[in-house]
Amino acid sequence: MERDKSLSDERKYSNDEITVYWKPVACVHASYCYRELIEVFDPSRRPWVDMKGAPTEKIIEIVNLCPTEALTWKWNDDERNRDVRSDQTNHVKFRRPELINQDLSSIQENPVSVKVMTDGPVVIKGSFTLAYSGNKKEVSDSLVSICRCGSSDHEPFCDGKHKKIGFTG
């Protein structure tokens, strides 16, 4: 499978108003981005993000769906970033933990979220014990993406292969 090996870096994609940041290493292939907005986020295209594909407002909406910090965004005008709301999942939020402290405390008391993605993996979020291949570990406020298509090269974790094989389910 064609994969980007330079995992430590961060790419930037800008239009006149915002910059979208992409951190490959953080991606769990939840696939909200391309499923919701293929015009902008197309994994089969290089570069895979085309900021001309949709209006800024729509791009922000979809980047905010990303459950990890793989995709984040911020205003190009730094003044506007000061007004970021605490419920916004954007670049600023991930760099200002105080903005999410409130959210985190409620997550910790909440049930674990088990989300079956359309034609994709199962994304598990919260505080849970994960047991696989003889390992058992407790994690808090964590997120894992488990393969459902049976074709991942990194079982039991998703590596995005479901898209390549055309998995439905």
Add this chain to the structure above:
Amino acid sequence: MEEKDIKKPQALIEVIDSGPLKITGNFILKDLKRKSETTPGEIWLCRCGRSGNKPFCDESHKTR
């Protein structure tokens, strides 16, 4: 003391070797494709991709 630890694991996620994903405990199951949201307490999710009852395991992994 343990009960007050809010970071205590709420659920147990077990990857069964060559089998399904077993999840038990305090969790919410959201299925985006079938548009359902439930709190079943215990589930077995298909990991082989061949179940006829997705997202749940129907033991299809045992048949080749």
